[in-house]
Amino acid sequence: MATVAIPTNTSVLLLDIEGTTTPITFVKDILFPYIKDHLEDYLSAHWEEDECKQDVHLLKKQAEEDTRQHRAGPVHVLDQTVHTDEEKAIREVVDNVLWQMAADRKTTALKQLQGHMWRAAYAAGRIKGEVYQDVVPAIRRWRRLGLKVYIYSSGSVEAQKLLFGYSIEGDLLDLFDGHFDTNIGPKVESKSYQRIADRIGCPPEDIMFLTDVTREARAAEEAGVNVTVVVRPGNMELTEEEKSQYSLVTSFNQLEVPGSA
Numbered sequence: 001m002a003t004v005a006i007p008t009n010t011s012v013l014l015l016d017i018e019g020t021t022t023p024i025t026f027v028k029d030i031l032f033p034y035i036k037d038h039l040e041d042y043l044s045a046h047w048e049e050d051e052c053k054q055d056v057h058l059l060k061k062q063a064e065e066d067t068r069q070h071r072a073g074p075v076h077v078l079d080q081t082v083h084t085d086e087e088k089a090i091r092e093v094v095d096n097v098l099w100q101m102a103a104d105r106k107t108t109a110l111k112q113l114q115g116h117m118w119r120a121a122y123a124a125g126r127i128k129g130e131v132y133q134d135v136v137p138a139i140r141r142w143r144r145l146g147l148k149v150y151i152y153s154s155g156s157v158e159a160q161k162l163l164f165g166y167s168i169e170g171d172l173l174d175l176f177d178g179h180f181d182t183n184i185g186p187k188v189e190s191k192s193y194q195r196i197a198d199r200i201g202c203p204p205e206d207i208m209f210l211t212d213v214t215r216e217a218r219a220a221e222e223a224g225v226n227v228t229v230v231v232r233p234g235n236m237e238l239t240e241e242e243k244s245q246y247s248l249v250t251s252f253n254q255l256e257v258p259g260s261a
């Protein structure tokens, strides 16, 4: 695959995680199964704690929104207020979370709870965040050239910091100037990218977004952000039309910063 020149005006690289910096298999085969295996025990152990109560509250708000939107699933209604039976209430939360995960939903409520659950696993060394080999050297190179590097993932900011803070390559948090998650808006909506540009304090045109998902790429482009689509093993196959529409790279090494050769 050919090299892709980063536009000369670029001052910020905005990176997706799953399928871009990190193999999809790490998320699907390690992070998500951890949640499924530990969910019920986690809720039972932390049910009375403020953080867990806030997580359940957010899930309930999301379930109410889903009901308003007629987004029916096998189990999607949480009604904690009427439950005096803790076990039953926990069961409802478990069913709701598993239903959301089966649909790979990116709701802030789901992502916040997942982030809180992974904290203990990372801290105990049971999980280490995976990053592709080309990622760290490329980011260090970009930073030496004066570019800023931000993360934008559906995973909560806390989950992002855990992944990079406890990574197979050690603590990588000093590689990033900041993190964004769905609190700024969904990754498939162009307004989210406008907000990110505002928050960083630069025009959208000065940002290059790297992602594996063309719906995200399209939303970013609509906001005026430059985009390169990252093709990694196991990523969703692109259509011929998508391949012709976007600049593609299989490694960050293919991104050339003008004047740096």
Ligand SMILES: CSCCC(=O)C(=O)COP(=O)(O)O
Residues within 6 Å of the ligand: 016, 017, 018, 019, 027, 031, 106, 111, 114, 152, 153, 154, 155, 156, 159, 160, 163, 187
């Ligand atoms: C960064 S934490 C785990 C990943 C995750 O939960 C997720 O939804 C990944 O979404 P992305 O926007 O990075 O593709």
Ligand SMILES: [Mg+2]
Residues within 6 Å of the ligand: 016, 017, 018, 019, 020, 211, 212, 213
């Ligand atoms: Mg992705």
